[in-house]
Amino acid sequence: MHRIEKDSLGEKKIPSEALYGIHSVRATENFPVNSPFPIEWYKSVGITKLACYNTYRKFRTASESKLGNNLPFKIIIDDILDALCAAANEVSEGSHFDQFIVPSVQGGAGTSINMNINEIITNSALLKNGHKCGEYKFIDPLEHTNIYQSTNDVIPTALTIAVMKLLQSLEDKINSLRQKVEEFEKKNREKLRQAYTQMQEAVPSSFAILFSTYNEALSRDWWRVSKCSERIKQVNLGGGAIGTGLSLPRFFIMEVVPELRRLTGLPVAHSENLSDATSNMDKWVEIHATLKAHAVNLEKLSSDLRILASDLVGKKTISIPDRQVGSSIMPGKINPVIPEFVISAIHKIYSNDVLISSLSGQGTLELNPYLPVIGSTIIESINLLISCNVTLLDNLFTGLLVNETAGFEAVINSPSVTTALNPHIGYHKAAELARLMKEKKINIFEANNILKIIGEAKLKTILEPANLLKLGFSLDDLK
Numbered sequence: 001m002h003r004i005e006k007d008s009l010g011e012k013k014i015p016s017e018a019l020y021g022i023h024s025v026r027a028t029e030n031f032p033v034n035s036p037f038p039i040e041w042y043k044s045v046g047i048t049k050l051a052c053y054n055t056y057r058k059f060r061t062a063s064e065s066k067l068g069n070n071l072p073f074k075i076i077i078d079d080i081l082d083a084l085c086a087a088a089n090e091v092s093e094g095s096h097f098d099q100f101i102v103p104s105v106q107g108g109a110g111t112s113i114n115m116n117i118n119e120i121i122t123n124s125a126l127l128k129n130g131h132k133c134g135e136y137k138f139i140d141p142l143e144h145t146n147i148y149q150s151t152n153d154v155i156p157t158a159l160t161i162a163v164m165k166l167l168q169s170l171e172d173k174i175n176s177l178r179q180k181v182e183e184f185e186k187k188n189r190e191k192l193r194q195a196y197t198q199m200q201e202a203v204p205s206s207f208a209i210l211f212s213t214y215n216e217a218l219s220r221d222w223w224r225v226s227k228c229s230e231r232i233k234q235v236n237l238g239g240g241a242i243g244t245g246l247s248l249p250r251f252f253i254m255e256v257v258p259e260l261r262r263l264t265g266l267p268v269a270h271s272e273n274l275s276d277a278t279s280n281m282d283k284w285v286e287i288h289a290t291l292k293a294h295a296v297n298l299e300k301l302s303s304d305l306r307i308l309a310s311d312l313v314g315k316k317t318i319s320i321p322d323r324q325v326g327s328s329i330m331p332g333k334i335n336p337v338i339p340e341f342v343i344s345a346i347h348k349i350y351s352n353d354v355l356i357s358s359l360s361g362q363g364t365l366e367l368n369p370y371l372p373v374i375g376s377t378i379i380e381s382i383n384l385l386i387s388c389n390v391t392l393l394d395n396l397f398t399g400l401l402v403n404e405t406a407g408f409e410a411v412i413n414s415p416s417v418t419t420a421l422n423p424h425i426g427y428h429k430a431a432e433l434a435r436l437m438k439e440k441k442i443n444i445f446e447a448n449n450i451l452k453i454i455g456e457a458k459l460k461t462i463l464e465p466a467n468l469l470k471l472g473f474s475l476d477d478l479k
Helices: 022-030 039-067 078-092 111-128 151-187 207-226 228-232 250-264 274-279 282-308 337-360 371-397 404-413 415-425 427-440 444-451 456-462 465-469
Strands: 002-007 010-015 192-197 200-206
Touching (some): 010 022, 039 078, 039 250, 151 228, 151 250, 151 282, 151 371, 192 404, 192 465, 200 415, 207 228, 282 371, 404 444, 415 427, 427 444, 444 456
Antiparallel strands (some): 002 010, 192 200
């Protein structure tokens, strides 16, 4: 069964029970691509429209208080407004998302998003009031559902709400991972490991120092992400088509953002320049740069652990958990799928950064028509980072093992450990030890037993973890 809907371009058949309408169907015909729209943004449009309806009710009440029944505009009665509020609230909770049929890649600056949700809210409200879907003579998607709204202020404002909520989640996930990494730092305080520069053996280090570098990087990420909401909090809701508020009540313009702040509990603020907030997308470029910085740190961490746990290093000093069978033909093979997943996701984020930057620069005069792709891409990046932090915590650091014995053996077997002897015996004698260690493939104690360059007790003292790891040496250390 179908119903017929009309717009200024003609008629379309719509499934009788569908909550979407003619505007949504035209969009799917014009944008025949399978690019799912983020549910987080969809839900935030619902809460944004609810703020608009609540503010409209306040405006109507204030107008009636001042002018009585002699209002110079047609009002939306409570029966309709209550149904719109209920339907918008349902959208804010994710209901009817199966009726949202518009793809994320689209033309029109978000008009298709706005109209698809207008139609969902309208038809849901019609059903609540005992009417059929498509009976717009009772509740109209534009005159009622879109009251005092524009695509150009509702959709970007809703994006800000969605991103703020996701940033809160990302911040929590970063901190949870950071705390786990800090645990490894604390419990491996004096466990030695061989350090590497340019993938060649360098000086002795410790597992704690290695994990401390990840801890510090994640701490910076945590702090930077916590500041992102401050950078994007100004919204243009109430600005109308281009930020001038044309055809909107001043009361509505002033009150709608405080109402949205009340509904969401988020620190959104009215932009001081609504036209700027409508036309410029640089705030998204700025915060995505912060996301990219976090992505870089996650890639470095994952790449390091993948190398240290690989079969290329010989006796492993770090073992990562076995998470799934690694080959359909090689029995017993286990792949480092968690680092590989993270690195794959991170490179998607790098490409997203280029996309967001280039499309933000493509804004034209009063509006950026590419907001749907910009917004969907930002949401994708945040969700990828959330997933990376979660799987690193649950599937890599939970179960990660440090091989203290292998770490110590790697240190004393490496000719580079002789660097610690430079202040005591000089570069050239240390080089003799290093050369013998290489030639005979023996450790530093064995080499010193042959060359007798330094006393055995003194050598043991120098190579104690506390002495190897302290910052520099004092004159007392040379006695």
